[in-house]
Amino acid sequence: MARQKIKIRRIDNIAARQVTFSKRRRGLLKKAQELAILCDADVALIIFSATGKLFDYSSSSMQELLGKYKLHSNINNLDKVEEPLLDLQLHESDETRMGKELLDKNLELSQLRGEDLQGLTLEELQRLETLLEGGLHRVRRTKDERITNMIASLEQKLITLNSNGKRPRTSTTGECDNMVINPEDHGQSSDSVICSCNSLEDDCSDTSLKLALPFN
């Protein structure tokens, strides 16, 4: 597609494969969403990376959509591997293993929240900081995308509203279904969300655009 056309065959170079995976995954998710919105279709997309990581999109409830799929397909049990479960000792060890894992996860969660940090070494704190910075950055980027879409959708609605002189139908864009554009009551919502749009900058830029969107 760019410097060179590629053959559709497995990319051997692992790094290149990973990069391509990231790019194409995004593209595919975007196009799935566009199809759903443009054509009023119900779309579900499930992607497992080669390393087993899950990415998914669903234009509506994934659960409902998969349920609907089951009706149209011959698949009637997704639990085809119902292990006979040689109970007792297996059960016992499973349960304690899971309990330990739970404790681990809980500790990890509280440390990400900034609690229970005393036992950590400086390197571990450093790692935690980097992790949090990355997470914060990605959360902000996602939020910004969301807001950008909302603003675009809002503008579109206002334009429609002005040119039609009447209320548009309930949104079908899928982006803004929870935003109320209603001349009779908008602006009265007591709840608002402060949105800092700064993901494109580093997390330290306070040139961030601050918005308070009425929300409900």
Add this chain to the structure above:
Amino acid sequence: MARQKIKIRRIDNIAARQVTFSKRRRGLLKKAQELAILCDADVALIIFSATGKLFDYSSSSMQELLGKYKLHSNINNLDKVEEPLLDLQLHESDETRMGKELLDKNLELSQLRGEDLQGLTLEELQRLETLLEGGLHRVRRTKDERITNMIASLEQKLITLNSNGKRPRTSTTGECDNMVINPEDHGQSSDSVICSCNSLEDDCSDTSLKLALPFN
């Protein structure tokens, strides 16, 4: 996208919508397949047209893939009536409850890392951002305390070293036991940790003190 750029919103004209659906559906299915082949990923795509027609693609067995999906998601019953699974209710209530909790924790963890954010609402993203900011702030504060103590301890050792002309005993401050103050080999460590000391300000101050402490 040709003669004109289109907005991503529902296409009102039914005929045009249908045409676009055909074209984009094919494109999407093709790209899903390409992703699966190029990147060795496992991909499932399910599309219901507005009229309820089903189109799907799966890079491997749809059944297996959806089964795998169930393990990664919190969806455990695609049927309204999940069969009690002729198993004993003890098993069901204990192990799966823990399994669910684990899945929850895992989801929460990946969201804190900034992954799997697509399903979240703006408010949830906002909450996540605030949580991460708080966590980052506390981690940085803890790290700064640690560094401050280390520096103080280091200085103390150097003073002792200079005035005594010999090595001090192993530190008793408890803060720096893992730092080597050894004239014969210090400075040869290839590892160092970059430390940003900025927790006293808000996380957005980049007046942070940057240090590179030799570390081992």
Add this chain to the structure above:
DNA sequence: ACCTCTATGTATAAAAG
């Protein structure tokens, strides 16, 4: 991993058959 940049390959909107 993730971003940016750019050249180029692809997808597709619109029109016409």
Add this chain to the structure above:
DNA sequence: TCTTTTATACATAGAGG
């Protein structure tokens, strides 16, 4: 609805941080 055509928008390979 499907095909073809064409102009244009979009996606992305490859390279470099």
